[in-house]
Amino acid sequence: MQQFLDTTLGGLVLGAVYAAFALALCLIWRSTRIVNFAQAAMAMVTTYIALTLINADVPYWVAFVAAIAAGFGLGAVIERVIIRPVEGKAELNAVILTLGLFMVLHGLTAITFGVQHRGFPAPVSTNAIAVGDSSIGITPFGILTIVVVAVVMAGLVVLFRFTDLGLRMRAAAFNGEVSRLLGVRVGRMLTLGWALAAAVGAVAGMLIAGGDLVNPAFMDPFVIYGFIAAVLGGLDSPLGSVIGGLILGLSLSYVTGYIGEHLAPLVALGILMVVLLVRPSGLFAAAAARRV
Amino acid sequence: MRTTARRAVQVVCVLTTASLLAACGAGKERPSEEGTAVGVTDTTIKVGAHFPLTGPAAPGYSEIPSGHQAFYEYVNDAGGVHGRKIEMVVKDDAYNPTNTSAVTNDMILQDEIFAMVAGLGTPTHRAVVQRLNDDGIPDLFVSSGSLQWGDNPETSPMTFGWQPDYEIEGKVIGQYVAENMPDAKVGLFLQDDDFGEDGEKGARQFLDSQIVDVQKYTPGGSTDFSPQMSSFKSKGVDLVIGFNTPSYTALSQIAAQGVGFKSKWFYSNVGSDPALVGGLLASMTKGKIPAEQGVKLMDGMMTTEYIPGVDAPDDEWVKLWQKVWDSYSKKGSEKLTNYRIYGMSQAYTFVQALQANGKDLTRESIVETIEKEGASFEGPGLAPFRFSEDSHMGISGVSVVEIKNGASEPLTPVLVTDIGDAPIEEDDSAASDAPPSSGIPE
Numbered sequence: 164m165q166q167f168l169d170t171t172l173g174g175l176v177l178g179a180v181y182a183a184f185a186l187a188l189c190l191i192w193r194s195t196r197i198v199n200f201a202q203a204a205m206a207m208v209t210t211y212i213a214l215t216l217i218n219a220d221v222p223y224w225v226a227f228v229a230a231i232a233a234g235f236g237l238g239a240v241i242e243r244v245i246i247r248p249v250e251g252k253a254e255l256n257a258v259i260l261t262l263g264l265f266m267v268l269h270g271l272t273a274i275t276f277g278v279q280h281r282g283f284p285a286p287v288s289t290n291a292i293a294v295g296d297s298s299i300g301i302t303p304f305g306i307l308t309i310v311v312v313a314v315v316m317a318g319l320v321v322l323f324r325f326t327d328l329g330l331r332m333r334a335a336a337f338n339g340e341v342s343r344l345l346g347v348r349v350g351r352m353l354t355l356g357w358a359l360a361a362a363v364g365a366v367a368g369m370l371i372a373g374g375d376l377v378n379p380a381f382m383d384p385f386v387i388y389g390f391i392a393a394v395l396g397g398l399d400s401p402l403g404s405v406i407g408g409l410i411l412g413l414s415l416s417y418v419t420g421y422i423g424e425h426l427a428p429l430v431a432l433g434i435l436m437v438v439l440l441v442r443p444s445g446l447f448a449a450a451a452a453r454r455v
Numbered sequence: 456m457r458t459t460a461r462r463a464v465q466v467v468c469v470l471t472t473a474s475l476l477a478a479c480g481a482g483k484e485r486p487s488e489e490g491t492a493v494g495v496t497d498t499t500i501k502v503g504a505h506f507p508l509t510g511p512a513a514p515g516y517s518e519i520p521s522g523h524q525a526f527y528e529y530v531n532d533a534g535g536v537h538g539r540k541i542e543m544v545v546k547d548d549a550y551n552p553t554n555t556s557a558v559t560n561d562m563i564l565q566d567e568i569f570a571m572v573a574g575l576g577t578p579t580h581r582a583v584v585q586r587l588n589d590d591g592i593p594d595l596f597v598s599s600g601s602l603q604w605g606d607n608p609e610t611s612p613m614t615f616g617w618q619p620d621y622e623i624e625g626k627v628i629g630q631y632v633a634e635n636m637p638d639a640k641v642g643l644f645l646q647d648d649d650f651g652e653d654g655e656k657g658a659r660q661f662l663d664s665q666i667v668d669v670q671k672y673t674p675g676g677s678t679d680f681s682p683q684m685s686s687f688k689s690k691g692v693d694l695v696i697g698f699n700t701p702s703y704t705a706l707s708q709i710a711a712q713g714v715g716f717k718s719k720w721f722y723s724n725v726g727s728d729p730a731l732v733g734g735l736l737a738s739m740t741k742g743k744i745p746a747e748q749g750v751k752l753m754d755g756m757m758t759t760e761y762i763p764g765v766d767a768p769d770d771e772w773v774k775l776w777q778k779v780w781d782s783y784s785k786k787g788s789e790k791l792t793n794y795r796i797y798g799m800s801q802a803y804t805f806v807q808a809l810q811a812n813g814k815d816l817t818r819e820s821i822v823e824t825i826e827k828e829g830a831s832f833e834g835p836g837l838a839p840f841r842f843s844e845d846s847h848m849g850i851s852g853v854s855v856v857e858i859k860n861g862a863s864e865p866l867t868p869v870l871v872t873d874i875g876d877a878p879i880e881e882d883d884s885a886a887s888d889a890p891p892s893s894g895i896p897e
Contacts, residue, residue: 282738298715
């Protein structure tokens with residue numbers, strides 16, 4: 164029973180981390196209709212920026228905000244300089260471009276910061292919370308992770324559903340031509356979409372790195388797991404991304420704890436296949452008015 | 456489109472021809488009286504090795520070749536071995552077996568190395584061991600404790616191990632725990648490859664009834680070990696024996712704290728370097744606390760030892776390594792570490808083999824020399840090598856130690872054994888070997 168509880172709690176935290184990453188993918192999909200494979204690499208860069216600041220004695224939360232700001236800037240610059248030229252061409256062009264970007268960022272980070280593993284601190288304790296004589300399998304940092312992800316998700320839901328800006332972003336992504344005719348500054352919306360997505364990615368990077376080791380490849384597993392989580396929930400839905408992330412986190416945690424770690428990637432891909440076969444547009448996708 | 460295709464064909468043709476020519480080039484061996492001596496001239500010996508200089512296995516391991524190079528330069532400046540200077544080519548395989556095959560190919564065909572010395576890693580080196588043996592290239596002192604380098608010299612006649620293999624380490628750990636902690640409920644934390652498998656095999660000889668849980672991890676996979684630690688916790692494990700690499704020691708400690716799992720820890724020599732693990736732990740837990748405090752987190756952990764390390768600065772061998780490192784490190788600011796000592800200790804054994812071989816050096820003769828004389832080499836190893844015609848296994852024993860303030864305190868004398876059901880015996884005889892005053896084996 165204790166193990167079940169601990170494994171469940173661990174799975175929830177892991178799931179929250181996948182969810183954070185899936186949210187970033189979902190955001191970029193919603194606001195620009197492409198899948199960004201460079202998301203993990205961009206978050207890795209911003210995490211390194213934060214680590215550099217922390218090692219220079221800057222307080223953790225200042226570095227946290229700096230990482231988000233850096234993400235915002237990086238996203239905007241990449242959209243403006245790299246993605247914009249292929250806009251309006253086949254969607255595959257942009258996707259392939261993000262794959263290339265993934266490798267370039269990897270290489271640049273390795274050259275700049277080195278390839279060795281470095282510890283990344285957490286802002287709060289990473290020790291289990293004590294309950295009476297024993298302790299339960301969740302840490303203050305784990306709780307913080309869940310809270311931050313919930314806040315980010317709520318923020319995105321509010322943005323897209325209740326604000327004028329969110330409506331314009333969705334419109335720009337959905338049909339650029341018509342939006343332009345209606346006075347939406349489409350180019351600016353796309354830039355903003357990338358910038359916001361990269362900022363959310365930066366948050367995910369900080370949550371993943373806290374109390375762990377970072378190296379230029381530390382985000383790579385999240386390219387796949389975050390993508391699975393996002394597809395699971397339906398790339399279109401922030402709530403779906405979070406629930407997809409939690410389902411994935413719990414499944415992987417149970418498989419690792421009760422069966423064996425070697426089966427975890429297999430199970431993740433199994434879940435992805437089943438979802439794609441049964442509900443190709445994801446568990447929480449809106450009615451299939453537009454299918455890609 | 457047409458022209459592009461044609462150009463592609465031309466390029467492929469040129470490349471194929473070039474690589475064929477390169478392959479032919481490597482064939483110009485200098486046949487001597489008996490055997491081949493590619494890579495050897497009257498004044499030089501060229502050897503090569505693959506190491507993870509980048510990637511997840513690089514922390515620590517990437518320092519080993521700098522130890523080799525420092526020691527070879529020390530020997531070269533004193534006139535070399537039988538008038539020949541040793542040159543070492545180091546190539547990065549990032550701990551990826553596909554890369555290992557490619558860089559080994561380069562070293563054989565382009566660099567024309569005489570021998571592979573100290574290539575690192577079980578999965579990586581396995582990818583090239585057949586190739587080296589088929590081509591008759593000496594494959595000396597592999598930096599890995601897998602059994603396969605030495606337990607069957609008939610299939611791999613050119614390959615030799617160096618460090619104690621994981622099975623005998625597992626046996627010694629198993630016996631120590633069975634005798635001193637007979638009530639402990641043991642959990643095994645294993646790297647999911649030969650490393651973990653061989654260690655488990657050794658430990659189970661003594662602990663089969665005490666082991667209550669086995670958890671594994673895949674190198675390069677998830678770094679969150681909470682599920683594994685939760686499982687240990689629920690099964691009442693109070694002693695974890697880990698056959699894992701250093702980064703995973705730090706990660707398992709963090710995960711154990713994260714699920715509130717308290718236990719005694721016994722890490723294999725591979726994963727226990729206090730300086731490296733302590734530094735990682737310090738940076739992960741509190742941020743800006745000094746590495747010494749991270750080292751404290753290792754207090755009370757048990758591990759094994761087979762060569763003296765940086766925590767024993769008064770040891771004659773460590774004094775020698777310090778002297779060599781002070782004069783021959785490439786970047787003066789870098790400190791002597793246990794990984795550099797490991798590299799220098801291996802380099803010492805290689806120089807010893809070259810000395811014993813004499814002036815007439817061929818690929819065949821060096822293998823024969825190590826088989827005949829290797830068991831009597833006196834070096835930094837706490838136990839003698841097992842080299843013979845029937846075994847190419849490396850150092851034959853370890854001692855069990857406990858980590859206190861970043862240093863190791865011996866809990867047992869040196870315990871010597873062999874694979875299978877060979878008995879474990881106390882034997883401190885090799886531990887008192889001291890280096891010659893020149894620092895160069897005679």
